[in-house]
Amino acid sequence: MDSATRVQESRVFPHPINVVWNHVRPADFKFWTSAVxxxxxxxxxxxxxxxxxKVTFKDGTVQRYQIVELSDLAYFITYEMIESNPPIKSSAAxxxxxxxxxTHDNSTLVEWESDYSSSGNETASVVEDSRLKKKEALQDLAKALGSK
Incomplete structure (x- = not known):
């Protein structure tokens, strides 16, 4: 049986949106220093x-993503994982x-969502792994921006 699952993590950064966007928009994940x-x-x-x-992680995993949507006006980027070595336990991501x-203080809310389609009993491990990685990445983004 296939199932679809959404994982979302968010964080507020005390920086203007254009400053945060400059780190996110390239989709090169250079801010994610603990993993990439x-x-x-x-x-x-x-x-x-x-x-x-093509993103090479420090644990040896290599993944390839394709940018499918990008908006400088609405400040979002959507990308699809098209390849992973080793394979992840998800049929689509x-x-x-x-x-x-x-607007209150010119800070920025960053929301990172992932939609997974997976088969079998692997959904829980995919979700938990994704949640932990997003928290780690957002912490690294805070460091890259000079936040705590």
């Missing part, structure tokens, strides 16, 4: 819908990072 070893742009130009990212301006 390197990122290469393939199959297009940086910031171009349809371009791909679509990720969106959205930024929202908090």
């Amino acid at each position: 070893k390197e990122t290469q742009v393939e199959g297009g130009l940086p910031g171009e819908v349809g371009s791909q990212r 679509l990720h969106t990072i959205k930024l929202r301006k908090i």
Whole structure:
């Protein structure tokens, strides 16, 4: 039986939206220093819908993502995982990072959502792994921005 699952993590950053967007928009995950070893742009130009990212993680995992939607006006990027070595226990993964301006103090809310389609009993482990990685990545983004 296939099932679909959404994982969402969020965090507020005490920085203007354009400052945070400059770290998120390239989709190179350079801010994610605790997990990402390197990122290469393939199959297009940086910031171009349809371009791909080959992300090599420090644990040896290599994943390839394709940018499927990008908006400088609405401050979001959506990318799809198209390959993973080793394979993950999910048949499909679509990720969106959205930024929202908090007008009260000119800070930024970052929301990171992932929708997974998986088969079998692996859904719980995929969800928990995704949740932990998002929390780690958002912590690293805070460090990259000079936040606590």
